[in-house]
Amino acid sequence: MIIFSPTPLLSRYAECMMWLARYMERMENLARLLEVTETFVRNAEGQTAWDSILAINSDESLFQQIHNTTQHTEIVPFYVTETRNPSSLVSLAQQVRENARAVRPLVSIELWTQLNVFSRNLLNLKNGDMAEHNLAELCTRVRQDCQTHFGIAEGTLYRDQAWLFYRLGKALERSDQITRLIDIRYHMLLPQSEAPGSDIDLTQWTSVLRSAAAYHAFRRLRPVTLTPANIVGFLLKNDGFPRSLSTNLRQIDETLTLLATHDNLRQFCSPLLECVAELRASLQDQTAEEIIIRGLHDYMSWIQTQLMDLQNAIASTFWPVIIPQEAALTKMAEQEQN
Amino acid sequence: MTNALHLAPPLTRGLLDNYATPDFFCELMNRKSPAPPIIDCVKKRLSALQIQELQNRTASAEAQLYRMGITFTVYTDREAIDRILPFDAIPRIITAEEWQHIERGVQQRIQAINLFLHDIYHEQHILKDGVVPAELVLQNANYCQAMVGLDVPGGVYVHINGTDLIRDQQGRFLVLEDNARTPSGVSYVIENRHMMLRLMPDLASGLPIRSVEEYGPRLHNALCEVAPEGVDDPQVVLLSPGIYNSAYFEHVFLSREMGAPLVEGRDLFVENHKVFMRTVMGPRPVHSIYRRLNDEFLDPLAFNPDSLLGVPGLVEAYRRGNVTLANALGTGVADDKAVYAYMPRIIRYYLDEDPILESVETHICAEPEGLAYTLANLDKLVVKPVGESGGYGLLIGPQATQAELDDFSQKLRHNPGNYISQPTIGLSVTPTLCGDTVEARHVDLRPFAVTGRSVWVLPGGLSRVALRKGSLVVNSSQGGGSKDTWVMAS
Numbered sequence: 001m002i003i004f005s006p007t008p009l010l011s012r013y014a015e016c017m018m019w020l021a022r023y024m025e026r027m028e029n030l031a032r033l034l035e036v037t038e039t040f041v042r043n044a045e046g047q048t049a050w051d052s053i054l055a056i057n058s059d060e061s062l063f064q065q066i067h068n069t070t071q072h073t074e075i076v077p078f079y080v081t082e083t084r085n086p087s088s089l090v091s092l093a094q095q096v097r098e099n100a101r102a103v104r105p106l107v108s109i110e111l112w113t114q115l116n117v118f119s120r121n122l123l124n125l126k127n128g129d130m131a132e133h134n135l136a137e138l139c140t141r142v143r144q145d146c147q148t149h150f151g152i153a154e155g156t157l158y159r160d161q162a163w164l165f166y167r168l169g170k171a172l173e174r175s176d177q178i179t180r181l182i183d184i185r186y187h188m189l190l191p192q193s194e195a196p197g198s199d200i201d202l203t204q205w206t207s208v209l210r211s212a213a214a215y216h217a218f219r220r221l222r223p224v225t226l227t228p229a230n231i232v233g234f235l236l237k238n239d240g241f242p243r244s245l246s247t248n249l250r251q252i253d254e255t256l257t258l259l260a261t262h263d264n265l266r267q268f269c270s271p272l273l274e275c276v277a278e279l280r281a282s283l284q285d286q287t288a289e290e291i292i293i294r295g296l297h298d299y300m301s302w303i304q305t306q307l308m309d310l311q312n313a314i315a316s317t318f319w320p321v322i323i324p325q326e327a328a329l330t331k332m333a334e335q336e337q338n
Numbered sequence: 339m340t341n342a343l344h345l346a347p348p349l350t351r352g353l354l355d356n357y358a359t360p361d362f363f364c365e366l367m368n369r370k371s372p373a374p375p376i377i378d379c380v381k382k383r384l385s386a387l388q389i390q391e392l393q394n395r396t397a398s399a400e401a402q403l404y405r406m407g408i409t410f411t412v413y414t415d416r417e418a419i420d421r422i423l424p425f426d427a428i429p430r431i432i433t434a435e436e437w438q439h440i441e442r443g444v445q446q447r448i449q450a451i452n453l454f455l456h457d458i459y460h461e462q463h464i465l466k467d468g469v470v471p472a473e474l475v476l477q478n479a480n481y482c483q484a485m486v487g488l489d490v491p492g493g494v495y496v497h498i499n500g501t502d503l504i505r506d507q508q509g510r511f512l513v514l515e516d517n518a519r520t521p522s523g524v525s526y527v528i529e530n531r532h533m534m535l536r537l538m539p540d541l542a543s544g545l546p547i548r549s550v551e552e553y554g555p556r557l558h559n560a561l562c563e564v565a566p567e568g569v570d571d572p573q574v575v576l577l578s579p580g581i582y583n584s585a586y587f588e589h590v591f592l593s594r595e596m597g598a599p600l601v602e603g604r605d606l607f608v609e610n611h612k613v614f615m616r617t618v619m620g621p622r623p624v625h626s627i628y629r630r631l632n633d634e635f636l637d638p639l640a641f642n643p644d645s646l647l648g649v650p651g652l653v654e655a656y657r658r659g660n661v662t663l664a665n666a667l668g669t670g671v672a673d674d675k676a677v678y679a680y681m682p683r684i685i686r687y688y689l690d691e692d693p694i695l696e697s698v699e700t701h702i703c704a705e706p707e708g709l710a711y712t713l714a715n716l717d718k719l720v721v722k723p724v725g726e727s728g729g730y731g732l733l734i735g736p737q738a739t740q741a742e743l744d745d746f747s748q749k750l751r752h753n754p755g756n757y758i759s760q761p762t763i764g765l766s767v768t769p770t771l772c773g774d775t776v777e778a779r780h781v782d783l784r785p786f787a788v789t790g791r792s793v794w795v796l797p798g799g800l801s802r803v804a805l806r807k808g809s810l811v812v813n814s815s816q817g818g819g820s821k822d823t824w825v826m827a828s
Contacts, residue, residue: 007573008617010599101581105593105600109406116407161618264619318618322607 002159002258009161011319013103017162018314020099021153021169027092028146029177030057033211034079035139040207049188050075056184057087076135081125089142093122108156111149118145164255168314171251176307178245181211182235183300186228205231212243232296233288245303249280252310268317275310279303352385353392353776354769363509363766364778365430370509374433376545376826383541384428384769392771395537396427402536408529410814411584418582423526424819426770427537430781430801437548437797437825440511443695444501444785445793446685451518451672452789453688455495458671459485469687470680471704474724475671482633482668484640484653490666491564494789497664498557498628500524500800503695503783505766512763513681513697514782516673519665520630523800524786525591526820528553531798534822546827548797553786554595560790561596561626564662572625574598575615577606579631579647589630596628603631608651613661626662633667676724679758699761703754712759713750716743719759721750736762765810768821770803780804782812783823797825 033053043049050072054060059078066084067074082088086095097119104112122142150170157163185208205226209215212235223230238244253276260269282299291299357367366381373381400422403409409420432440457464458475459482465472475481500521502514528550535542558574565572578589580602593600605615606624614621629636635645640653655661671677677684679700685693701708701719712719721733733746750757767778785799801821802812812818 007599008619008622010601010605011616011618012602012605013599014618098581101586104407104590113406117405165618262619319616322616322621 002161002164002261004262005160009165013106013162014165015315015319016099016102017106017165018169018172020096020103021166022173023092023096023099024146024149025170025173026087026177027089027096028143028150029173030079030087030089030092031139031142031146032213033181034076035136035143036207036211038135038139040203040210042204048072052184052188053079055188056180058180059085059087077127080135080138081127089122090125093119097123103162106158106162108152110156111152114145114148114152118142118149161259164259165318167255168252171248171255172307172311174243175245175248175252176304178212178235178243178248179300179303179307181208182232183297185211186232186296189228202226209234214241214243217241229288229292232292236288236291237283246280246283249276249283252276253280272310272313272317275306275313279306353387353389354381354385357769357776358778361507362764362778362780363505363507365505365766365768365781366428367769376433377431379545380429380431380541389771389774389776392427392776393774396425396771399425399427399533399537403529403533407587408525409587411582411586413582413584423814424805425530425533426803426819426821427534428769428771428776429534429538429541429822429824430768430783432783432799432823432825434826434828436511439694440503440783440785441795441797443511443513443693444499444787444795446689446691446694447501447513447516447681448496448499448787448789448793450681450685450688451499451516451669452493452495454684455666455669455672456490456493457688459488459668464684464687467687469683470677474676474680478671478674478677480633480668480670480674484657485666485668488657489659491566491662492791494564495666495669496672497560497564497666497789499665499787499789500784501695501787503785503799504698504763505783507764509766511695511783513695515678516681517784518669518673520632521784521786522585522588522630523784524553524796525588527786527796527798527800527823528595529591530820530822542824545824548825548827550796550798553788553796554592554597556788556794556796557592557628558596558598560788560794561598561628561662561664563790564664565625566659566662569625573615573623574626574628575601575606575624577601577603577627577629577631577649579635583630585630592628598628603645603647603649606649606652608649608655611651611655611658611660613649613652613655624661626664628664633670636663636667674724675722676758679724698763701759703750703757703759708759709750709754712757713747715759716747718761720762721746721757721759723756724758734762768801768803770805770819770821772805772807777807779807780810780812781821799823799825 033056037050037053038048041049041052053075054063062085063075063078066078066082078085078088080089083091085091096115100107100112100115100119153166157166189204205228206215208231209218214235217240218231218234221234234241234244236245239246239250241247253273256269256273256276260266260273286294354367363370366377369377403422403425404420407420409422412419412421454464462472464470465475496518498521500517500523502517503511504514505511531550561574562572574596575598576589576593576596578586578600580586583589589600599615601615607614607616613624613627615624631647634641636648637650637652638645638648639650652661653667656663656667678697679702682693682697685691701712703709703712712721717735717738719735721735723731733742735743738746765780765782768781769776770779772779781801781803783799783801785795787793787795801823802814802818803821804810804812805817805819809817
């Protein structure tokens with residue numbers, strides 16, 4: 001059920017609601033990833049494999065550019081306080097804050113107040129706050145702040161179009177995050193598991209689950225054997241797990257369908273819905289084993305490209321650039337003069 | 339071992355015990371005549387409080403305001419700092435009788451201002467009759483050529499107005515200044531009330547305090563009333579410079595209270611001289627704009643071509659009557675310092691009534707009697723230049739040296755038309771928490787009025803206190819704080 005307010009949603013509000021949810025979700029994922037990596041993820045030498053985070057976020061070249069080194073000690077600050085890194089916690093806090101300020105007339109005072117306090121705390125982070133023994137504590141706090149935010153949103157956001165764009169943002173971000181995680185971790189771990197006769201490093205594989213908050217849910221399925229395909233299958237195709245790809249594609253589908261219930265939006269939404277239907281079908285039509293055999297990396301890349309196209313299509317549908325007649329004419333006149 | 343002294347209860351004393359009854363009119367403690375029963379009641383309740391208690395409650399209020407982002411933003415070279423307006427938990431009380439006087443006075447003044455603005459942009463009777471010097475109006479930097487000959491809905495130019503009032507030593511309310519462009523502060527009136535009821539329920543309990551909740555719906559209603567003719571269900575929006583503006587919180591607040599979208603210039607566009615906003619369902623027509631953007635930024639085609647905040651073509655759409663701007667363009671002439679001196683005459687000219695609210699006694703040096711009086715009493719007066727850039731070139735007589743006085747006399751004789759003079763006023767005071775004591779601090783009052791088909795005055799107002807001892811400056815940028823203002827129903 002969705003309410004249509006007498007005034008249709010401002011395009012800028014739609015855009016900011018979507019990005020507010022995306023950045024919040026990204027922040028929660030990053031905090032979890034940092035936490036899990038510190039505790040569980042080890043490279044062949046048994047050291048914390050911080051560089052895997054660079055790979056997941058495709059940040060290797062930016063990191064090089066800023067630090068001119070592959071020194072792993074710089075990776076944690078790079079993801080916590082580095083303002084030149086748009087996906088550090090501090091940068092994300094800044095983004096979240098600006099988007100939330102823009103939609104402040106729409107969201108509840110409770111939602112704004114919580115966000116105001118925790119984003120400011122993050123922006124005031126000092127380097128000492130992420131010394132290694134503090135990192136886990138910091139990440140736990142950030143993760144919980146994000147979860148509190150989502151709880152307040154669930155409990156107080158009015159269910160009009162603004163809510164739908166918020167939900168779209170959240171589901172799109174989760175879809176993107178889960179495919180990145182699977183893609184990178186699978187390929188980091190693959191060489192070990194493929195070696196004939198070698199045991200799967202259980203800790204490493206379960207850390208993939210933990211990075212997606214999926215470990216205990218996965219356990220409840222009581223899989224007979226723990227195989228990479230089992231884990232990939234769970235994260236991609238399990239309809240009961242809130243962060244799986246299939247759950248989030250379903251959410252996107254449902255949300256766009258709700259948006260389309262308004263007569264004026266039906267035709268806007270149909271090309272978007274087709275795109276989602278194609279994605280969902282591709283996932284339903286193959287098992288995890290088939291996906292792996294045919295090429296997990298290619299499939300993950302394809303999904304990410306599709307998601308990006310979907311995001312762009314949503315943008316050009318709901319917040320298009322309109323050049324009014326007068327302005328267009330003035331521009332033409334100017335060009336002629338030049 | 340615990341020292342026995344530490345177990346002794348702290349010395350307790352009443353909040354107002356050491357309050358020095360000052361020479362000024364005090365809103366709570368020294369009303370120069372027997373205090374009304376309601377004032378006595380609040381006084382008694384306050385006296386029962388401990389200073390510690392008041393300090394704790396104040397600290398809690400300020401923390402809440404900060405968390406909730408009820409702040410204004412101050413920009414330095416390096417960063418943006420969110421500041422709260424310091425909140426004082428001792429309310430400022432206005433009796434029913436006082437309020438009736440203020441309300442009628444504000445209504446009268448706004449009526450006269452609207453008639454004045456209509457006149458100076460049409461027939462200019464008041465100038466031709468020599469009541470106000472023509473050059474003062476026509477050469478005023480705020481006089482807007484685009485408004486000449488334009489008829490605005492209902493003849494309303496100033497839809498939202500803030501009138502700055504002070505009280506003198508006798509307790510008379512005087513108008514210090516009109517704010518007829520984009521007055522701010524009304525959000526604090528309402529938020530201060532919310533904070534006060536949370537913080538001091540014991541103090542307010544059972545008192546007939548008038549509600550301030552109506553402001554948003556009243557404002558929305560007025561903006562609908564002045565929408566272009568023939569529009570059934572007008573779309574109202576609030577136009578803000580955006581999230582980096584220092585008053586952005588107030589814009590958010592008003593948008594929320596009206597249930598109308600907060601838009602930025604980039605959310606609007608003009609086509610065929612009509613204004614539209616960009617929505618997820620395509621362009622939607624806009625009919626009434628409460629703009630919190632100054633005239634010069636509104637439309638790069640009409641005014642400042644470098645403005646990125648405005649909407650190209652907006653002024654032409656306005657001139658064609660397709661959209662209403664609140665306030666209208668060019669209202670700055672009416673709240674100009676020099677025009678202020680003529681306001682009592684303006685009221686008499688249009689309404690044939692004496693002003694209900696007096697102005698601060700003002701001597702216009704352009705007139706021979708005014709000049710003679712000013713020169714004879716220079717050491718007792720504040721002399722202000724009337725040029726557009728007020729605040730500079732001011733003479734405060736009682737604080738000036740003989741040399742400065744002599745020097746200023748020269749200037750006055752040389753160019754008398756450029757000056758007005760006023761007596762120094764002993765502003766009223768109110769008990770205010772200052773560190774560990776409650777002390778007298780100077781206070782003013784800004785009531786807000788909304789005008790659609792009629793003038794409505796919000797029963798309340800922004801009471802600003804000068805937190806520095808002895809200071810008369812109540813502005814938030816210069817160490818001013820604010821109080822909740824209780825207008826009593828009876």
